[in-house]
Structures are given as C-alpha cells and as structure tokens.
Amino acid sequence: MTKNKLARFAEMKTFPNVIEPEFQEVFDRDYRLKGRWHEAVFENDHPIVLELGCGKGEYTVNLARRYPDHNFIGIDIKGARMWRGAKTALEENIPNAIFLRTRIDFITSFFGKEEVKAIWVTFPDPQPKKARKRLISTKFLTYYQQFIQNNAAIHLKTDNPNIYRYMLAIIRENKINLLHAENDVHGSDNNQLNDIRKIQTFYEKQFLEDQKKIKYVAFTLDKHQKLKEPPDD
C-alpha cells in the first residue's frame, strides 16, 4: 500500500462522517445503526438516499449540496476513494452526506424496514461472467426490497452496454415500472444543464474521454414483488 493511501486511511479514522464497521459487526448480524440512522446519525427525519459503489462519492456530495432536506449515504468498500468525498463534505460543512465503508453484500445488516427512500447505483462493476454479483442483479434488488419504502426510485448510471441491456431485461422480465431510460445522457441536449443526470463521477469522466456513451435508467421498485432473473442473452 502506498504511503499516501495509508495516510488517507489513518485520516479517515478521524472523520466524523465516515463509518467503518468491523466484519464481525455486520456478518450474519444487524449493525447497531440498523433502523436508527435518522435518530442516531442525522438527527432529523429527512428521507435517506443511498449511493452504492460510490467511489469518491460525487453523487453523494452533489446531491447533498442540492437537497439539504434529504440525507445521503455513499457506500463502497474502497476506503482511499471514499476519503475524497468524505473530505469534501467535511471541508464544505455538508452535514447530510455520510459515508459507509462496507461490502454491499452485507447491506441488509445496515438498514431497517422502509428506512431508505431512493438508491443511486453509479457505474457498477460490469461482472461480465457473474450476473449475480452485479449491484443491480435481482439478487441485490431483492436485498434492497427489504429496506426501501415501497415503490422507491432506483437510478442507474453506466457506460457499459451489457449492464444497460441487462437492467432493461430485468425491468421487462418483471414488468417493472420504468421511469426513464436514456442511452446517451451527455449527448442529448434535451436536458437542462443542472439536471442531476449531468453530475459526472470520477469514472464517468474517464469513460467520456474514451468517447463512451453514458446511459441512465430509473425505475420504481415494488418491495413486495418476487423478482425473476431474465434469461441470459
């Protein structure tokens, strides 16, 4: 590990807006904050929005700036990336952006029934051979159903045509209520410049430099629906 990374990890331990649970605190058990984020962390009853695979947390920080009446939690396992978002939130005094360092595989240990209002998944790893590991697979959506408010909005941004197709296949297979699907967010000038879809993440900037088209999908998820995985294409 580089010196810089070590310094960031050490500094992050002192950040009041970063939560880094130990494995044994979440594996096969509920974390102490489950069902208590409003009272124990945010000290308000504003709706909670997650950014999954947040990396440096551009959505968490930008949305928190724009929507002070909502609470945002960026979640990722990579601490060195998360340091950036957490540091910015601290420097700018953004109280409604929090970071949680954990594997998203344990996410049901963290949130209680109806605790989350919406989810952003920003540039998930494509996992070409293991659909079930994708953060938008039916396996993960079934996890999210356990703690979202009914018909919560789920937002996906990706550069990856396979992930885009796969997301739309899940939506079709399960007759899910599609809100929006767009193949080239930055290419169309229908959108207003300040549209939240135009926020750019670290990976997104690199994909744009490589001339990739950024795709966006939004849908509402019925928390009671039993989801079927689409057939492989």
Ligand SMILES: C[S@@+](CC[C@H](N)C(=O)[O-])C[C@H]1O[C@@H](n2cnc3c(N)ncnc32)[C@H](O)[C@@H]1O
């Ligand atoms: C391609 S990067 C995108 C990062 C950021 N959203 C961006 O757009 O710049 C994918 C991120 O998802 C995180 N990730 C993937 N699977 C994860 C999992 N199961 N649990 C926690 N983090 C995960 C990785 O650590 C990585 O930071």
